[in-house]
Amino acid sequence: MGMVRMWCGVVVALLMLVGATPLAAQQWTWPEEGENLTSLTAQQLRFVMPGFTRALGVRCSYCHVGEEGQPLSAYDFASDEKLAKQTARTMLGMLGDINQTLQTVESSGDRVNMWCHTCHRGRPRPLTLEEELTERFKSEGGEAALTYYDELRDRFYGRGAYDFGENQLNNLGYGLMGQGAIDMAIMVFEKNVEVFPESSNVFDSLGEGYMERGDTDLAIENYERSLELDPQNENAVTKLEELRAGG
Numbered sequence: 001m002g003m004v005r006m007w008c009g010v011v012v013a014l015l016m017l018v019g020a021t022p023l024a025a026q027q028w029t030w031p032e033e034g035e036n037l038t039s040l041t042a043q044q045l046r047f048v049m050p051g052f053t054r055a056l057g058v059r060c061s062y063c064h065v066g067e068e069g070q071p072l073s074a075y076d077f078a079s080d081e082k083l084a085k086q087t088a089r090t091m092l093g094m095l096g097d098i099n100q101t102l103q104t105v106e107s108s109g110d111r112v113n114m115w116c117h118t119c120h121r122g123r124p125r126p127l128t129l130e131e132e133l134t135e136r137f138k139s140e141g142g143e144a145a146l147t148y149y150d151e152l153r154d155r156f157y158g159r160g161a162y163d164f165g166e167n168q169l170n171n172l173g174y175g176l177m178g179q180g181a182i183d184m185a186i187m188v189f190e191k192n193v194e195v196f197p198e199s200s201n202v203f204d205s206l207g208e209g210y211m212e213r214g215d216t217d218l219a220i221e222n223y224e225r226s227l228e229l230d231p232q233n234e235n236a237v238t239k240l241e242e243l244r245a246g247g
Contacts, residue, residue, distance in 0.1 A: 036078040039092045052088070055116035056124045063088055084124075091116075121161040129162040130172050133188075137176070142184040146191050166196045170205050182213045193222075200230030207239060216243055 034042035053059055061068045063085040066075030080086060098114045105111075119126040127135070132152065136145040149169070156162050173188035189206040196202050207222035220243050227236040 036080065039089050052116060055122070056120045057122040058124050062124065122156070122159065123161055129164065129168045130175075132162075133169075133172055134175070137172075137184065142187045146187060149191065166192055166199055166202055169195070170202065173205060173209065177209065177212060182209065185209050186213065198229060200226045200233055200236075203229065204233060204236055204239075207236070211239065211243065219243055 030042070030046050032042065034040075034045060037045075040048055049060075052063075056062070059068060060066060060072065060075060060077075063082055064075050064077050065079045065081050066072070066077075095114060095116070102111055102114065129149075129152065133145045133149055136148045152162060153164055157164055162168075169188050169192040173185045173192065176182075176185035176188060186206070186209040189202065189209045192199075192202040193206055203222045203226035207219045207226060210216075210219035210222060220240060223236045223240045223243070227233055227240070230236075
């Protein structure tokens with residue numbers, strides 16, 4: 001009975017997400033009985049699968065064998081060929097375990113129901129913004145990573161998928177500095193200044209980046225701007241004294 005109640009909660013939540021007639025636009029007729037089903041019944045598939053596509057921001061071809069743009073009748077939904085489908089089954093089991101465990105936790109109000117959108121929020125891989133950009137830095141370099149930042153911000157800003165606050169780029173920049181990638185760190189700090197021009201902290205960080213690279217004049221310029229925005233910034237005061245003294 002516990003698993004039945006859990007799945008009822010998941011199905012209700014997904015119905016709220018996709019609406020009462022989620023598949024009308026596709027003109028797709030679901031089979032009465034599914035094939036190679038291990039985690040869901042054929043009836044549950046009708047409501048859960050459209051929720052997956054929206055929660056992860058993907059389409060059927062992400063997990064199933066078939067080509068985007070082709071009719072669904074051409075897909076081999078029973079095939080386990082794609083790793084993403086196998087991963088989805090594991091994640092679905094994890095979701096069930098979490099919701100079952102939550103049923104054992106005392107609550108003073110309505111219980112929280114975990115489901116795919118709780119973590120994914122429209123992304124197939126629920127990484128933080130810092131993790132996303134770090135991956136892109138490693139694979140394609142600094143300019144590509146910052147272009148990717150703009151793309152993510154245009155697409156996801158205000159949707160809760162990523163934290164677009166100044167600390168994400170700041171943390172990334174300091175991580176790069178810790179690896180000795182000073183030039184790339186400065187690129188990140190410069191982007192943060194562009195996005196948050198009224199933040200004392202981002203100018204402070206950019207000043208530190210320039211100081212690490214030995215660009216004294218630029219370091220002083222940015223520490224001064226940081227101090228203008230926040231006269232109580234003691235770190236900027238200290239760094240300016242050191243730079244002006246040639247330390």
